Amino acid sequence: MASYDSKDLIVLEGLDAVRMRPGMYIGTTGVKGLHHLLWEIIDNAVDEVANGFGNKVEVTLHKDGTASVFDNGRGIPVSPHPKLKISGVEVVFTQLHAGGKFGDNNYKYSGGLHGVGASVTNALSRFLEVTIYKDGKKYFARFESVEKNGKIHSGVPVEKLKEVGNTTLKGTYVKFLPDDRVFKDTKFDYNTVLERLKETAFLNKGIHIELIDERTNARESLCYEGGIRDYVTFLTMDKKPLFVPPIYIENEIEDTYVSLALQYVDNYTDNIFSFVNNIPTPEGGTHEVGFKIALTKVLNDFAKKHGLIKDKDPAFIGDDFREGMVAVLSIKMKNVQFEGQTKTKLGNVEARARVENVCNQGLTEFFASKKNENIGNIIIEKAKGAARVRQAAKRAKDLARSKNSIESTMLIGKLASCTSRNPDINEVFIVEGDSAGGTAKQGRDRYYQAILPLRGKPLNSEKKRIDQVLANEEIRTIIGAIGTGIGEDFKLENLKYNKIIILSDADQDGMHIRCILLTFFFRYMRPLITNGNIYVGMPPLYKVTAKDKEWYCYTDEELENITKNLKNYNLQRYKGLGEMSAEQLWTTTMDPARRSMIRVSVEDAVQADKEISMWMGDDVGPRKDFINRYANFNKVDSFEKNKEDKDE
Ligand code: 1YM
DSSP states (O other): OOOOOHHHHHHTHHHHHHHHOHHHHHSOSSHHHHHHHHHHHHHHHHHHHHTTSOSEEEEEEOTTSOEEEEEOSSOOOOSBOTTTOSBHHHHHHHOTTOOSOSSSOOOSSOGGGGSOOHHHHHHTEEEEEEEEEETTEEEEEEEEEEEETTEEEEEEEEEEEEEEEEOSOOEEEEEEEEOTTTOSOOOOOHHHHHHHHHHHHHHSTTOEEEEEETTTTEEEEEOOTTTHHHHHHHHTTTSOBSSSSOEEEEEEETTEEEEEEEEEBSSSOOEEEEEETTEEOTTOBHHHHHHHHHHHHHHHHHHHHTTOOOTTSOOOOGGGGGTTEEEEEEEEOSSOOEETTTTOEEOOHHHHHHHHHHHHHHHHHHHHSGGGHHHHHHHHHHHHHHHHHHHHHHHHHHHHHHTHHHHHHHHHTTOBOOSOOOTTTOEEEEEESHHHHHHHHHHSOTTTEEEEEEOSOOOOTTSSOHHHHHHOHHHHHHHHHHOSOOGGGOOGGGOSOSEEEEEOOSSHHHHHHHHHHHHHHHHHOHHHHHTTOEEEEOOOSEEEEETTEEEEESSHHHHHHHHTTOSSOEEEEOOSGGGSOHHHHIIIIIOTTTOOEEEEEOSOHHHHHHHHHHHHSSOHHHHHHHHHHHOOTTOOSSSEEEEOSSOO
16 A cells, blocks of 8 residues: 655645635536546647657557556656655646746747646546656656545655656656546547547647547547648538638747638638637637738738729728638747636737738738739639628618618517516527427416527528528527627627527427527527527427326437336327427426426537538538438537536
8 A cells, every 4th residue: 555644635735625626627527627637638748749859649548447648758857846845747746836837947838828737637536647758767656536534635646756667768658547536427538539639730730649549449640741731621621622722821920939721612601710829719819810910901912913903892801801711820929818708819919910920921922922823813702702792781781770670570579578588597499380389388487488489491501691691581580589699790798598499399300400590500699609508408209108107208218218117108209399288398398497408519619610511511522421421310410419417
């Protein structure tokens, strides 16, 4: 049995705090939080390799539930910390917020600055082992969560770092077992890890990342020599690029490294995926602003220089140059400040001018070259289309506004609103079909539940431009009811319902309507998804009646479980919402105390965007390929489904 003394426990009080309130450090103790443990270790390994010390990171998911990460960098320092008098390894795994890095910080840039540190992984693990290969020697240390006097102490160094042999290797190996007393589910998900590592490999060109799943023998080697160029190519794989390869520029200015890969595709959305020190910044920030300013200026200059703007053409605005654009912007800098609702927006003011400078210079050079002139022409043509539609949309909006009083009352007339005026408790059910809508109206609690019945299918917004989307009556009714406006005009504070619940039949048509609505929210009201306001209601699929008892089943599994011990029973299969009585709809689907719902979140906007193009876009090819390959109808939309045990 390993030993530890009370001195250790004092050093470790910080880690006990992590165990008391894991949410404060890793957000949740659900699957997301579980994977966070692994990201912390991977981030340290990638930081080391991305800064030029080594070239390889290997991640393994083991059969016994542990995960391990190896990098062939310098190895975490083994010498004692001058003040704390414990080894560098121990500092890294037991000290919270150890501030900067131990000793002199050799890293120019670090993603880890954002993270909470490897000590949090240690605190929330049953055990964690570290092996260091450094200067011909092999070292080992082990940490455990130990129980003493009925209390659990986290991350105790039960085997202090010691030399255990010689080696010709160099690097750091960390293996840990997530604590099942903290996490309900301690199983790492191969695809989640793979997606994350893929992103990391794209953002750090040339590094080799290996993922090995010993539970299934799946494995993947990732290395992209083209870096973010390859990323853009990957993102546009299911779309129609207007030219190949993507435009690419990179440069360093005032200790800030800026790289940009840019492509245009045959659709109308604007997709900028930006990163700072490998951390995604979906809320944008100063770096994105700098890029947009430069792009607008350079393209306007190009159009003027080549006489591409005629008098009859409307003047371009920045948006026009971003229609159909897919861009990856990755910058690396020191002292990053994140702000915004989810701390994913870059705040550093100095980044704007630096990014603008690099992009200005790089893009000007690119378009000045004779061989790229055609690419410039293609983009300007695309922007002209965008400018025309923008003006048409404005006319359509103005018209809608002028007719507002009459028409919107007519449209909202379809909405059975609720009596409460408190958006925090109010809910709106978007219900497929007039007849189900009628049933829902009777079944609801009219104090806080509103019903919006949809006649027919709403417009598939992936296939249409904004002016057509806005002209669609179903879509306009939804926009009017929700209250926030759309796109650039979106204002979350005007949201009239805290929960927007899509209620469609459990058949192909219902699934299609659900996809169309989610696509619309994703494209035009995305904050509703990131803010967690969008839900999918779950009506039961079956009703089982036996003697004087009845059960509702929401899945085939539930049905099997219930019927396997019954001898005589009657089975009713609900094909649509319309087959239920108002009373039944209330008990099974609408009553917050009894219903189950899926809350829609966009875990990974990149993945979501790709899948939406595939499922909802014009091009049927990728969709067919996918269906042929997987034919798995459980995964029809691109949103992560978190089935809530019980809503509320
Ligand atoms: C499998 C996980 O943690 N690798 C790793 C971590 C460090 C170093 C090298 C490192 C950093 C520095 C100097 C430095 C870390 N060291 C520290 C600290 N892989 C993994 N590889 N020498 C080695 O930053 O100056 C924190 S991370 F603080 F001890 F220096």
